[in-house]
Amino acid sequence: MNKPKGPPAGEKRLRPEVAHLTLSGVLVVRLRGRILQDVAEAFMNFVSAQDLTAESPLALTMTEVTYMSSSAIGTLVRIGSECRLKLVAPSDAVRKVLELGEILPMFDIASSETQAVADLLADRG
Numbered sequence: 001m002n003k004p005k006g007p008p009a010g011e012k013r014l015r016p017e018v019a020h021l022t023l024s025g026v027l028v029v030r031l032r033g034r035i036l037q038d039v040a041e042a043f044m045n046f047v048s049a050q051d052l053t054a055e056s057p058l059a060l061t062m063t064e065v066t067y068m069s070s071s072a073i074g075t076l077v078r079i080g081s082e083c084r085l086k087l088v089a090p091s092d093a094v095r096k097v098l099e100l101g102e103i104l105p106m107f108d109i110a111s112s113e114t115q116a117v118a119d120l121l122a123d124r125g
Helices: 037-049 070-082 092-100 113-122
Strands: 017-023 026-035 057-068 084-088 108-110
Touching: 017 037, 026 037, 026 113, 037 070, 057 070, 057 092, 057 113, 084 113, 108 113
Parallel strands: 026 057, 057 084, 084 108
Antiparallel strands: 017 026
């Protein structure tokens, strides 16, 4: 008997989403749901269109990310090398995959968007 595919028991499935806003001159991007190749590509295209430089601050909120594909992880690494990226409250799923890939230490992490914005503005000096 085949089991139905879907999220594990007790876990709700979030529609993948990329949303953004600017707080005090810091670009804040919010990701949610399962981040597969198509969402990772849309995210990368959005970030590329922002003409970010190595000095540009970017806060990436990942609290509601339930899964990241390998292409999404690659996108995250690439963006982290192109600007001043701070991950905001990554979910357990994100932390686990970054730990397994031994790349978690590559990223600065903030517990909230407010902290991330403050840290990125303070680091500008």
